[in-house]
Amino acid sequence: MLIKGVSKTIKQKPILKGITFEVEPGKVTGLIGRNGAGKTTLLQLMVGILTPEAGDIQLNEQSIYSNPEVKQDIVFVPDSPEALKSYSIKEICQLYKDIYPKFDEELFYSLLDRFTLPKNGKVGSFSKGMKALFALILAFSTKATYILLDEPTDGLDVIVKKRILQFIIEAVADFNVAVVISSHRLDELEYLADTIIMLKEGEVSETYSLDTIKESYKKVQVVFPHGMPDTVKNLGTVIGETGKVYVLIFEDETNLGIEKIKEAHPLYMEELPLTLEDLFVAKLGGEQFVG
Numbered sequence: 001m002l003i004k005g006v007s008k009t010i011k012q013k014p015i016l017k018g019i020t021f022e023v024e025p026g027k028v029t030g031l032i033g034r035n036g037a038g039k040t041t042l043l044q045l046m047v048g049i050l051t052p053e054a055g056d057i058q059l060n061e062q063s064i065y066s067n068p069e070v071k072q073d074i075v076f077v078p079d080s081p082e083a084l085k086s087y088s089i090k091e092i093c094q095l096y097k098d099i100y101p102k103f104d105e106e107l108f109y110s111l112l113d114r115f116t117l118p119k120n121g122k123v124g125s126f127s128k129g130m131k132a133l134f135a136l137i138l139a140f141s142t143k144a145t146y147i148l149l150d151e152p153t154d155g156l157d158v159i160v161k162k163r164i165l166q167f168i169i170e171a172v173a174d175f176n177v178a179v180v181i182s183s184h185r186l187d188e189l190e191y192l193a194d195t196i197i198m199l200k201e202g203e204v205s206e207t208y209s210l211d212t213i214k215e216s217y218k219k220v221q222v223v224f225p226h227g228m229p230d231t232v233k234n235l236g237t238v239i240g241e242t243g244k245v246y247v248l249i250f251e252d253e254t255n256l257g258i259e260k261i262k263e264a265h266p267l268y269m270e271e272l273p274l275t276l277e278d279l280f281v282a283k284l285g286g287e288q289f290v291g
């Protein structure tokens with residue numbers, strides 16, 4: 001799926017501006033950004049619920065907007081799938097079979113079994129976690145290639161969360177689907193995603209490959225008794241400062257940055273394990289997060 005220069009304005013406010021990236025089957029793409037960055041809007045554009053003012057979204061070079069049949073290969077799971085609650089499980093199964101020609105009823109019921117969800121009755125009687133699980137099962141049962149999930153683990157208990165994450169990993173491998181997940185749970189995305197798309201001010205501000213993120217960026221704790229020299233400060237972003245102890249994030253594929261720090265003779269220096277959360281704070285936090 002190619003997201004090609006997509007722009008969207010809602011109520012005269014530009015929300016997304018020229019968003020471009022590609023989503024591939026067999027891969028998990030994480031969508032991250034501050035609250036209101038436009039993640040849900042982007043997912044809604046990718047499934048055709050919303051249409052962009054500019055740009056296009058294409059599957060095999062076919063626009064999803066001018067070829068509605070290609071949308072059968074895309075399914076979106078909203079963060080609170082409330083629309084389903086007044087229907088029975090059987091009715092929903094029928095509805096999905098009508099919309100998604102590849103819907104696999106056998107898989108649907110076997111997944112309900114596996115996750116010990118009831119096979120009869122109304123979804124309205126399910127707990128929040130059961131509803132979230134049910135929505136995921138439904139999405140994967142469509143056999144659509146592109147599965148878009150908005151905050152899939154929001155508000156779920158740890159056990160259900162672990163099962164859902166495991167399920168997503170297995171499904172991506174077993175069914176060769178592309179999963180796009182919008183989430184604030186950066187630890188989960190770190191575990192699940194192959195690629196991270198970071199949205200800032202309506203644009204893609206960074207694209208990270210989780211395979212190389214740890215080589216490309218460094219997180220270092222340093223102590224400078226007389227304050228941090230500018231040569232070091234200019235390397236990247238200070239994400240923590242306690243007295244004379246600084247925590248710094250910077251791009252350093254070649255280890256030149258580490259050399260620069262050593263040249264400045266810190267009292268102490270230690271490389272710390274970098275997390276996606278560190279990059280989020282460094283790139284999107286702004287000054288108010290330093291401290």
Ligand SMILES: Nc1ncnc2c1ncn2[C@@H]1O[C@H](COP(=O)(O)OP(=O)(O)OP(=O)(O)O)[C@@H](O)[C@H]1O
Nearest residue numbers: 010011015033034035036037038039040041042182
């Ligand atoms: N129907 C609407 N009417 C008015 N404004 C809207 C509408 N839908 C979205 N917006 C605005 O678009 C912006 C992006 O919203 P969106 O829900 O896509 O962000 P998000 O990144 O998913 O946020 P969050 O992380 O808080 O879920 C916000 O400023 C929001 O107020």
